[in-house]
Amino acid sequence: MSGDCGETGPCAKCEELLQPYVDRELTAEERAEAEGHLAACGYCAKRYRFEESLRMYVKRCCEEPMPTELKERLLSLRTPLA
């Protein structure tokens, strides 16, 4: 996982670390390894940033406020105060 992947295509390790990196699930050691590579490889750095943007964008697209009527129905499920 060294050098720029633009010429050779990403190595298996870059792809393996991509998901847990974006999900912040790497160990400190793995994260340092990924960041070391990203600092040296513009090809992967772009794609990692894209992956983070995509993740946030998917979340934003799925925002849908809860219908007020449902909120009221949930409130009505509460145990009445004695």
Add this chain to the structure above:
Amino acid sequence: MSETESSDGRRIAVEARDRVRFEEEALELSDQVYRVARRLVSSREEAEDLVQETYARAFRNWRSFQPGTNLRAWLFRILTNLNIDRGRREQRAPAFEPIEEGDYFLYNRLEEAGGSSDEERIVERLSQDEVVSALAAVPHDFRDVIVLVDIGDFSYTDAAQILDIPVGTVMSRLHRGRRVLKHELAEKALRA
């Protein structure tokens, strides 16, 4: 009033207070519960039913929640169990052809298609409808994990507990599911 009566009275008062607190805390999470439910099932009506049943069950079984543990994960466990029990997912995920494209596939395709190559803006070429329908096209087992991690913001460990599967399975479903999602997004975005 006898001593027993007064201690019963205290116990009942404490229980009532705990129950009120539990219900309030659970209701504060309802927007998040709805957001996730909305992506686990296909229609708004189903999502509303699912959320309502989740809260009805949570309020009924509130004593089985251990204060101090993760209430959000506890509620989502009820939600995903109900979703499975109700047979909304009775069709198993089809035997899925492995996706050949790597993880960088979508970016590479969007970049090839031209326009801005700013990796933080390039996603905006996908419309909200395309994203929502691409996610809906991901098979259930994979989608459940994507929805919990990406929309519910759960860690791999929490998602594993909620779905009662090993962490390694969360990771592999997430990985495969996201490849499917990206494949669907590429199809939609580049068809236009």
